[in-house]
Amino acid sequence: MGGFLRQDYDRIDNALYNAENDQWWQPDSGLYLLKTSINPVRVGYFKKQLFNELKIAPLGSVALEVGCGGGILCEEIARMGFDVTGIDPSAQSLNFAIKHAKTGGLQIKYEQGTGESLPFQDHTFDVVFCCDVLEHVHDLPQVISETSRVLKPGGVLCYDTINRTIISKLIAINIAQRWNRWAFMPPNLHVWEMFIKPDELKSLLQQYNLEWKEHRGTAPNLSYPKVLYYLRKRALGEMSYRDLGEKLLLVESEDMNIMYMGYAIKKQ
Numbered sequence: 001m002g003g004f005l006r007q008d009y010d011r012i013d014n015a016l017y018n019a020e021n022d023q024w025w026q027p028d029s030g031l032y033l034l035k036t037s038i039n040p041v042r043v044g045y046f047k048k049q050l051f052n053e054l055k056i057a058p059l060g061s062v063a064l065e066v067g068c069g070g071g072i073l074c075e076e077i078a079r080m081g082f083d084v085t086g087i088d089p090s091a092q093s094l095n096f097a098i099k100h101a102k103t104g105g106l107q108i109k110y111e112q113g114t115g116e117s118l119p120f121q122d123h124t125f126d127v128v129f130c131c132d133v134l135e136h137v138h139d140l141p142q143v144i145s146e147t148s149r150v151l152k153p154g155g156v157l158c159y160d161t162i163n164r165t166i167i168s169k170l171i172a173i174n175i176a177q178r179w180n181r182w183a184f185m186p187p188n189l190h191v192w193e194m195f196i197k198p199d200e201l202k203s204l205l206q207q208y209n210l211e212w213k214e215h216r217g218t219a220p221n222l223s224y225p226k227v228l229y230y231l232r233k234r235a236l237g238e239m240s241y242r243d244l245g246e247k248l249l250l251v252e253s254e255d256m257n258i259m260y261m262g263y264a265i266k267k268q
């Protein structure tokens with residue numbers, strides 16, 4: 001484990017998910033990039049693994065999303081055909097999730113809670129999704145332990161997170177959050193020390209009875225000079241988050257230096 005310290009967790013701004021205004025479903029907001037820039041790659045990857053590789057039938061299967069926020073991924077899980085529950089510590093985010101699902105006529109159950117203490121019985125879910133969340137939690141081993149506990153034997157954990165490398169410090173921290181010339185995220189959205197190396201996650205999964213299967217990188221669809229060009233335009237107000245989300249997408253890649261996704265299977 002990287003083993004971040006209490007003061008690292010104290011720096012991360014998880015309170016930003018408690019905003020009273022809707023930052024999840026407004027096309028010109030930073031969090032909407034989860035839908036436009038990130039959902040296509042992660043949803044595509046998970047569908048490929050769950051349906052093509054593992055032959056899981058979503059109808060009649062129960063899924064959980066841990067750290068669902070405003071429901072941007074939960075809605076895709078519901079569209080896959082799963083009976084889905086989303087859980088998140090933020091009551092405000094959950095309110096936006098509930099409202100949005102209702103407007104779209106989607107059946108999704110939302111509950112307040114944390115990944116460290118899931119309010120579900122052992123062996124409840126066929127699939128657990130935990131995306132863009134593991135780098136936010138204060139007790140990562142406990143979250144992995146809980147996701148393993150609530151999975152049925154043979155159930156699947158699908159996740160993505162951010163790697164702790166020099167390159168992720170440059171791109172995900174300095175460029176994305178710190179350097180005003182390009183920054184498009186709040187300053188403490190992420191804390192570099194809380195990022196997780198793929199091998200650390202792999203051994204944690206194995207420790208908690210989850211058979212690790214695969215990691216795949218995600219990287220921008222554009223060259224880095226082009227990414228910086230668009231981020232600069234956004235910072236200058238010449239481009240909206242909506243426009244940015246149309247141009248800048250993450251795609252599957254061999255490169256795991258910044259973000260990666262993967263899955264693991266609960267042992268019998």
Ligand SMILES: C[S@@+](CC[C@H](N)C(=O)[O-])C[C@H]1O[C@@H](n2cnc3c(N)ncnc32)[C@H](O)[C@@H]1O
Pocket residue numbers: 014017034066067068069070071072073087088089090093113114115116130131132133136137138
């Ligand atoms: C970047 S958002 C990801 C939202 C959603 N998973 C997605 O990808 O669209 C991170 C979410 O993690 C939640 N979170 C923070 N700490 C958590 C914890 N200990 N357990 C579960 N969720 C947590 C936040 O409230 C926030 O909604």
